[in-house]
Amino acid sequence: MTLLHNPVIRGFAPDPSIVRVDDWYYVATSSFEWFPTIPIHRSRDLAHWEYAGHVRGAVPDDSLTGVPDSGGVWAPSLSWDGDRFWVVYSVVRSVGTPYFDLDTYVTTATDVAGKWSTPRRVASHGFDPALFHEDGRLWLLNLQNDHRPGGRRFAGIVLTELDRETLAPVGGTHLLLQQDRLIEGPKVLRRDGWYYLVLAEGGTGFEHGVLVARSRALTGPYELDSRPLLTSRDDPALPLQKAGHGELVQTPDGAWLLSHLTARPLRTPHGPRCTLGRETAIQRVVWDAEGWPRLAHGGWHPAVEVDVPTHSSDLQVVADPGELEWPWSSLREHPDPSWADITSRPGWIRLRGRHGPESRWAQSLLAQRITEHRAEAEVTVEARPRSFTQAAGLVLRYDSEAYLSLDLTWVEPEGEPQRGQQWRGGGGRTVLSLVERDEEGARQVAVVDVEAPVTLGVTIDGADARFWYVRNGVPTPIGPPLDFSRLSDDHGSRLRFTGAMAGIHARDLVDASFTADFQGFRLTCTP
Incomplete structure (x- = not known):
């Protein structure tokens, strides 16, 4: 047996x-x-x-x-x-x-x-x-x-x-x-x-x-x-x-x-x-x-x-051609070279930003299934966002009302309010923005100035998700531990039938011209 x-x-x-x-x-x-x-x-x-x-x-x-x-x-x-x-x-x-x-x-x-x-x-x-x-x-x-x-x-x-x-x-x-x-x-x-x-x-x-x-x-x-x-x-x-x-x-x-x-x-x-x-x-x-x-x-x-009953355990991996196949998944459509490009920069995945993380139509997102209650995801992202409408980074996602994301994006110069100053030319900062989303809406949890490329990561331990980034070669926490259990079948009042995923995404809400390059995505799940 x-x-x-x-x-x-x-x-x-x-x-x-x-x-x-x-x-x-x-x-x-x-x-x-x-x-x-x-x-x-x-x-x-x-x-x-x-x-x-x-x-x-x-x-x-x-x-x-x-x-x-x-x-x-x-x-x-x-x-x-x-x-x-x-x-x-x-x-x-x-x-x-x-x-x-x-x-x-x-x-x-x-x-x-x-x-x-x-x-x-x-x-x-x-x-x-x-x-x-x-x-x-x-x-x-x-x-x-x-x-x-x-x-x-x-x-x-x-x-x-x-x-x-x-x-x-x-x-x-x-x-x-x-x-x-x-x-x-x-x-x-x-x-x-x-x-x-x-x-x-x-x-x-x-x-x-x-x-x-x-x-x-x-x-x-x-x-x-x-x-x-x-x-x-x-x-x-x-x-x-x-x-x-x-x-x-x-x-x-x-x-x-x-x-x-x-x-x-x-x-x-x-x-x-x-x-x-x-x-x-x-x-x-x-x-x-x-x-x-x-x-x-x-x-x-x-x-x-x-x-x-005991039988041979020999396996012969069968997969569809293409490097963006299983275990990668995408939302509502197959990955397409028009927004998920693996040829322009060998060894990297280039995502062209499209809709935001709550869209039902054109999200530029690739994710993999989280299979254990202890897991860690890591990726290096290189991008030059020029507006708050552009962002790219690492995401933990259940659905459009349940996700956690750490994104490279643009914000106004320090001390200035959110008034769209990027259109005046000059100024602004490249930052990492940590956001949590549940049925009550999205909240920015933390912001830190960085320069690209930057390595992003998240460590999941049961109900805790701790995001971090690499600064001067050292993993550095950003924000407090977040409630990963909200990314579940059982949180909230809506019917939910899927499961939590870890992946990469990019958005450009204006003209879909912004691109971000990702390298070395790793998802490790530990029983």
């Missing part, structure tokens, strides 16, 4: 959908407003995972401009029909409203690294779609949403047969299951004459769980299990919280596994906060005498350490 340590894919890897093809396991996860869309990881032994590619072209025109924070690509479902990989997913354009305003798409490929077919829109009842393949037939599962006043946003699970070639509906839509408690994320498998409906239950926060129902017929009626397969909601002391959104897969030797999302909260005076977002975990599953799936270690709580 091999001992795996959960979570196996760490830091912002939610809603895992797992499939096995020969001796490889593949997991697709949600990407929301971030690119690359629908990252896919793979493993042979379930303990060691590598990035294997993503679903390029998943969204129309390769753009998510305008989608809100935590909108975009939700809950992809990955499947294999014996010949091709299939992915079905929803692009969600409204968050926190009765209307999800979404479109559901299907795309296929013979290899997860691509090339993926042009996505085709299918029946879009709600988010969290899945496909079920049986005897040459194709079925689409989905959540039903009732947006009407007094309606239930989670109004049951529906099933529609699709033509395998045209993806048009065949026959009517079947209502499989409704219940008072919120259910979503349906997946279907067949075993010993039963159809098992695996469901996400209770929302995606600390009440999350996995519930199972079954039927002798695919179209129902379905009988609910009397207990959850997985949840952590009844024990807030568990190290793995928010356990839910599961999918079952069988190993080559006949054993069963459950992939699911989970989170590792920080314990703060304000309550638990999950800065790393929701992550991917694996559990072993057995079947009881009555034919229901159960966790192999007993109960329904997620285990941190899990014994799984």
Whole structure:
């Protein structure tokens, strides 16, 4: 047996959908407003995972401009029909409203690294779609949403047969299951004459769980299990919280596994906060005498350490061409040489400033996932800002209302008020400006005069983020420790579904001509 340590894919890897093809396991996860869309990881032994590619072209025109924070690509479902990989997913354009305003798409490929077919829109009842393949037939599962006043946003699970070639509906839509408690994320498998409906239950926060129902017929009626397969909601002391959104897969030797999302909260005076977002975990599953799936270690709580069947752990890194691919991510679009240039100055990344850090349209930002509660990021930046509308630096980001940034920018001469004196010519200073942003707005925490180039850094220890810069060869703190836990799923009242990232950004709010060069970006995450 091999001992795996959960979570196996760490830091912002939610809603895992797992499939096995020969001796490889593949997991697709949600990407929301971030690119690359629908990252896919793979493993042979379930303990060691590598990035294997993503679903390029998943969204129309390769753009998510305008989608809100935590909108975009939700809950992809990955499947294999014996010949091709299939992915079905929803692009969600409204968050926190009765209307999800979404479109559901299907795309296929013979290899997860691509090339993926042009996505085709299918029946879009709600988010969290899945496909079920049986005897040459194709079925689409989905959540039903009732947006009407007094309606239930989670109004049951529906099933529609699709033509395998045209993806048009065949026959009517079947209502499989409704219940008072919120259910979503349906997946279907067949075993010993039963159809098992695996469901996400209770929302995606600390009440999350996995519930199972079954039927002798695919179209129902379905009988609910009397207990959850997985949840952590009844024990807030568990190290793995928010356990839910599961999918079952069988190993080559006949054993069963459950992939699911989970989170590792920080314990703060304000309550638990999950800065790393929701992550991917694996559990072993057995079947009881009555034919229901159960966790192999007993109960329904997620285990941190899990014994799984031993297989080769050989990995062969697969990545798309280009140096700005994984682990780099960008907001709402792929990095483009027009604003992210790696050729003009070899060994450096040149960003051309565009919109500000709260824009939904054209941010010049590259970031990487923070995967542990202890981390350090560092980068050298060289730039010559000539206006307060220009800035570039190091950023810790959750979304447009939750970020911390240390930026090289311009301010008025010392002692003068903020009145735009740069247009008179001369004067002004190049400074580092430390800013924190939460739902109450942005605040400048500290300012210090510097000369470019300058090396910037931040050290994260639990809920504390301490920014620094290198002066005379010595790391020098700037400002007080900041509350990193605000960059979490659980801070504030808005729905949040992603995770904290560390990266570089640049802005020029006037004519997008300002550029900044970055070298030696390093993100080190320590378990």
